[in-house]
Amino acid sequence: MAPSIIDQASPQDSAPSSKKPSSSSSDPSVYSIHHAEFSSQPFPSTTSAWLARASLVSSILASDAAARDIANASPVAEISLLKSSGLLKVLGPVEYGGGGQSWEVGYKVIREVAKGDGSIGMLLGYHLLWSKTADIVGSEEQKDRFQKLIIENNYFVGGAVNPRDNDLSITDEGENIIFNGSKHFNTGGVISDLTVLEGVLSGTSNHIFAIVPTSQPGFTFAHNWNNIGLRLTESGSVNISNISVPWNDALGWNATTKAPDPTILNIPFASLLLPTIQLVFSNFYLGIAQGSLEFAKRYTTTNTRAWPFGGDNKASATEEFYILERYGSFHATLLAAEALTDRAGQEISALYLTYSTTRSITARQRGEIAELVAAAKVATTESSLNVTAGVFEVTGSRATGKTVGLDRFWRDVRTHTLHDPVAYKKKELGRFFLLDEVPEPTWYT
The missing domain is CATH 1.10.540.10 (Acyl-CoA dehydrogenase/oxidase, N-terminal domain)
Known part of the structure; x- marks a missing residue:
């Protein structure tokens, strides 16, 4: 071998x-x-x-x-x-x-x-x-x-696994498989030590994951990530040319028979990869929103001035009814999103703890955790967008200064919440609740 x-x-x-x-x-x-x-x-x-x-x-x-x-x-x-x-x-x-x-x-x-x-x-x-x-x-x-x-x-570790692009092509070259193709998005690739590749083996519909060293000539990064948010994620495009991987590094495949091992790549367990990363998204959305609220709190208590023309003038901004009401609403919204997100984290962790060896979860178990994660995705998407945009209402016009940086929180969540439309998560949840249908695994579910 x-x-x-x-x-x-x-x-x-x-x-x-x-x-x-x-x-x-x-x-x-x-x-x-x-x-x-x-x-x-x-x-x-x-x-x-x-x-x-x-x-x-x-x-x-x-x-x-x-x-x-x-x-x-x-x-x-x-x-x-x-x-x-x-x-x-x-x-x-x-x-x-x-x-x-x-x-x-x-x-x-x-x-x-x-x-x-x-x-x-x-x-x-x-x-x-x-x-x-x-x-x-x-x-x-x-x-x-x-x-x-x-x-x-x-x-x-970074990953060149963007499902909206064409799959990387994989050819069998004896003891090795060869990856070729490109991806529009490759988060963290430029500064990674290892990269996860995923593609389809030529002549089949079978997908193969492999982990390879990033520092090799087959990777050509375009250095073209310059979006409004998440600016330091190095999520630009990459070209992958003739990257050779030994068959024994093809995850879940038998290197001798060159076939996927059905006991490893059974769909319910192997496809937990997708709700696992969807919950990653929810957690950094929630963290960004919580960070924006803490940032705004410090700004309001030290810099924001009370409005002197409202007819019920207060000595400080922190005494104004609308500011207190807005902060109370933001705080409650994020607490609710956090509770749901934590529950999803507890349940997906329990699945891994119980089934990581046997991999014997059912399609129903997999579907139920996917829909709990989907609910967290809806809650964190909507609350993070609401809070990160709304904090300007309680900080004032000077908080829009570029060096203040309050805008970065909204730009960050706005950029990534477009990753996959949350409307489709709502539709899945509707079918689950109304018709008791668990979703079929997809690259986004």
């Missing part, structure tokens, strides 16, 4: 790879003090310690988030901060140096980081999903091998 191409990857414990010129990338040395502090502190070992670590990283990122958003540099420094803090390892096996935490905790870590910087919260969320891909669609040997590789080397 051919050796895994992954064996050729080199460790990058503190600084991720980057193909951008140094002038367009952030410098990891800006966080030198924090790198040193993290290296001197105990590795988090409890849920509360992980959430405290995420909160600290969030506060570091929040301190200059507006300026970094404007600069739009490739987030090499920010990924180095995630690495040195240990957050990339939160879901990893303890035996390889990971945190051993469940997805329930992982989701809350994503949310916490997104409060300070939506782009970095999103990158962390995608990394956690892609770093666990082999756990969901790979064999037990592949699961163990890739977890060891990712966690021991502290790798950051």
Whole structure:
């Protein structure tokens, strides 16, 4: 059997790879003090310690988030901060140096980081999903091998898996398979150590996932991500040319028979990959909205002036009825979205805990968790858009200043909530509630 191409990857414990010129990338040395502090502190070992670590990283990122958003540099420094803090390892096996935490905790870590910087919260969320891909669609040997590789080397993982584009083409070349094609979106690819590829094997309808080193000639990044929001996610396009992968790295496939293993790639369990990432989305939407409300709270209490022409004049903005009413409404909305999102996190974590070995969940079980996640997606999409736009009503016109940066929260959620139309989530939920129909698995369900 051919050796895994992954064996050729080199460790990058503190600084991720980057193909951008140094002038367009952030410098990891800006966080030198924090790198040193993290290296001197105990590795988090409890849920509360992980959430405290995420909160600290969030506060570091929040301190200059507006300026970094404007600069739009490739987030090499920010990924180095995630690495040195240990957050990339939160879901990893303890035996390889990971945190051993469940997805329930992982989701809350994503949310916490997104409060300070939506782009970095999103990158962390995608990394956690892609770093666990082999756990969901790979064999037990592949699961163990890739977890060891990712966690021991502290790798950051990106993914070239955009279902709206044509699938990558895969050809069988003896001991290897060859990926070719392109993707319009490739979140985090430019600054990743490893990339998840997905395509269709030529002559079949069978999909194959594989994890490959990013630093190889077959990847050509366009460096063309310059959207209104999530500006530091490096979500631009990529061309993939003749990337060779040994058959034994084809996740969930038998390298000898060159066929998918039906005990691994059974649809209900393997397709949990989709609701898992949909709930990643909900958590960073919620975190961004919570971050905007906390930011607005500080601004209102220190900068916003009371309106002097209302006929019921108050000494300060914090005494005005409409400001209090708006904050109360925003707070209640986000608490409700958080409760639903946490419930979905608890239930999907329980599924993984119970069925990760047997993979024996039913289509009904899979459908029910997909619809709970869909409900969270609806709630977080609508509440985050409402809150991040509405905070300007309680902060005032000066809060629209570019250097203030309050607008970045709305721009971030507006950009990603267009990922897949939430109207279709509502339709699915309607059929589930009214007709008791669970959805068929799709790339977005």
